[in-house]
Amino acid sequence: MKIVELVKLVNGTVLVQGDRQDRDIKGGFGADLMSDVLASIQPDAVLLTGLCNPQVVRTAQVADVAAIVFVRGKNPPIETIRLADQEGIPLISSPYGMFELAGRLYKAGLPSFEKSVDPDCSCE
């Protein structure tokens, strides 16, 4: 799924365009705890979150997240936007809540990119 399709599906407002419009979003993930994201997200996922601080962008960069969608119409502070712009990570704000967003994306064919927790699994 491309960024343009994602924006349409979530009825989103684009806050930061990002570097690569052609990047393929391969799955989805929703969390407010960044450690949960770091623990089990696979590369090239869209991250749905209610957390708006710059750490979201850092987490996204470290974990190869393709785009960030803020739920419930949240608008992040300017530091978050600046960092995302600098790192080239798309930021989108959607009026829908986390459950609704996950449902919409799942229905549109986007699989879950949240690995189930297995104490023995590695990061790969």
Add this chain to the structure above:
Amino acid sequence: MDTGSSPKERVVTDQDAQNITRVEELAYELKISQVMTREIRSLTPDMNMGDVLDIFRSQRVSGAPVLVNGELAGILSIEDIIRALRAVDLASPVSKYMSSQVMTIHDYDPVIEALKVFVKSNYGRLPVVDENNKLVGIITKGDITRGLLNALQHVYHEEEVIRYRASHLFEDIISDRTSLILRYRIKHGDFTHGGNASANIKRALLRLGANPQIARRCGIAIYEAEMNLIIHTNNGGTIRVEIEPHQISLEAYDDGPGIPNIQLAMQPGYSTASEEVREKGFGAGMGLVNIKRCVDDMRLESSTISGTNLRLKIFLREKDAFADVSQQGKETKK
């Protein structure tokens, strides 16, 4: 569940307005002089419109400045020629059809100034003058597009060059054991810059030509360690990364307060973080667990007297190594 479409009207928020893309940034950075056309095909007021039509057609231009003794006297565009054609008046001089009130722009202005004029007016080109108001070039929307594309390609190319040079580092430098050490000082409570060190480490690894999976594992492990230094220390701490062709060693250390019970700290979900930290999305008690998952070897030593020392290692398989490790092995065995 009503998922019907809601109005698609886009409200421009403050964030939208402040959101500056890379291209916009370049429009502020690039100067007019860097993108303008310097070879100016100029006209004189006494030339007749028919001759100008031929010039425009043969040179494939759609406008040109009109000069008198080297001074800018006006500008003539293809629109003016169309007016003359309509009036069957091609024998008339340029002075009759040119616009003599010419808006100019300085060569030292940023490109964004020209863009603003193009957006506000219906001008297709602007004469460019230097600080002495002497004509030095002409700028069109096409020049700007070309200039921006070139600049973007340049930025991209620079990163490629850095990556190429860095990826040869370990092959170019001969020693019995080569390593690259990166050090970062992490301040306690500095959430604003939290993650900067890990971002820089990940970028460095990618520039060195690391497998993206490896860079990601290091990034995640170091990010958690960096946040731990920000959240849990008295005076912050240090991150030290040693990159060798066959392994990456990561170390995070501080001078206190230390972890009273390491076994408990390693338990998934156990956390001593404050409510404030949890609100920031951290302190879920998964940090050390995440770190362990990402590395091949993890050593955690801590005392309430001397502080905490976390040592991590990621071993690189032969195909992921930064240089031909087998060669190095032979060298040292000699």
